[in-house]
Amino acid sequence: MEQPSSGVKFYIKSHEEGWLPLEDAYLREATSYEWKLEGESNPVILFNGIPLPFVPNESEVSGTLHTPFQSGEATIELSGTYLKTYIYTDERKMTTEHYEIMLGEILEEAAVCFDYSGLDKGFNTSGRERTVSWTQWSYIKRSFHELSLLFQKINSHPLSVLKQENLITNREKIQLVHTSTSLWLERNHGRTELLVPKKVWTLKRQETNDLYENRLVKKQLLELRHLLSKYRDYADGVLKEEAEKLRNKVLYWLNHSFLNDIKPYNGQVTITQRLRKHPIYRKWHTWFEKLYKHQKYEIGFEYHIPLKDTFQVYEMWCYMKLIKQARQNGELADSSQLYKTTSDGIFLSLAENKESTVKLKNGDTIAFQRVFQYRNPENVAANTKALFYTFTQRMIPDIVIQREGKLFIYDPKYRVPNNIGTALGEMHKYRDGIRNIFTDEIVVEEVYIMTPFQESGEELRYYADQFHQRYKMGAVKMMPGVTEEHDRNSI
Known part of the structure; x- marks a missing residue:
């Protein structure tokens, strides 16, 4: 890493150590960092060739830097001065194996839940068995x-071996006399007038890949x-x-x-x-x-999800894990909204901003990407089916469990951009902003963040049962291949 030129005071705010000079900062991929440049009022700042917006203050300018979703060397240009730094791989990144596990478990549970859908399972097209997935x-x-x-x-x-083959060949073609050839000549000596017959038995060795x-x-x-x-x-x-x-x-x-x-x-x-x-x-x-x-897996996805969009797969995986627990508890009633039937087969109907709801017994539900609209409760019809509303803006939590008029919200986060505390602070918008449209009561009972990795240090408290019971919010570790299921009591 090259040292910044003298006179350049460019600082990065570390989540662990506060403000640090660029040469001392440890930058992770796919992370947001605050930065400031002292002693400049109107600089030209480029990060890997892309201009960085900033806010000028009395003695400095500041802004936010979003590192790319990949590791490697990075360049910051400050009015013609080039600073080199390095973006390190996020050690919390899940592997391709985790991606495979999530895909498999999503579709495995989808196949099991199909029995609760009430749909007719037909996978044949043009009279041929559908064997691709x-x-x-x-x-x-x-x-x-x-x-x-x-x-x-x-x-x-x-891989190859030396293969031996016995054959009778012309004596002129023999390049190497093996012991077996000499023994053959001794045994057959006198059968012809020639000292060495025209045709001689020999052993041929050749390399083969067969x-x-x-x-x-x-x-x-x-x-x-x-x-x-x-x-x-x-x-x-x-x-x-x-x-x-x-x-x-x-x-x-x-x-x-x-x-x-x-x-x-x-x-x-x-x-x-x-x-x-x-x-x-x-x-x-x-x-x-x-x-x-x-x-x-005969039930597939309606569209391809690339590896770079692992966060989408993680959200779906967490949703299917909660459905699995409801099924194992004997609560699953109707899963038909999970599927979309076409002439090519049956697909999971899960996508961003596309609501999908699984019905449980007693009228409860588990929803993926459930939409809560802004509405004026003064102008609502008495027979409206929309039981909940927001008084600020439209909200779409990732996973919502509804039980007896109360809501439990789960927000799977493949990566937490800053820290768990900040992410949980953002969850207050659900607790405070979603209300019953008839009684105006706050209906969100509990909110949780799901993460594949459990944080250490002070943030470990957010994962503790005591924290969950006292504050009705917190973080839950859900790691593919490690976490079999979230605490059954949570749903």
């Missing part, structure tokens, strides 16, 4: 680059090509083009020399010692094992 395509698209790198390594150094592991690779590539053909045939538009592009790539791999002379394996797949111990072949086989695990 949204999660499988998402996995292929996201991890195909990894498979490509593995194939490059296998192609450059495929092994079980390579035959399995060819079998898997042929199956992948066939699978991509199905996606190409089912899909339209961009997905169709992407499937065709990946299929052509697999076809190109199949034409490589080390696969030309071997036949695909046909039989029950077994894990050999080579597959278990060879790092590249082991990863290759694991990739295909994961590929076929996705086939069990």
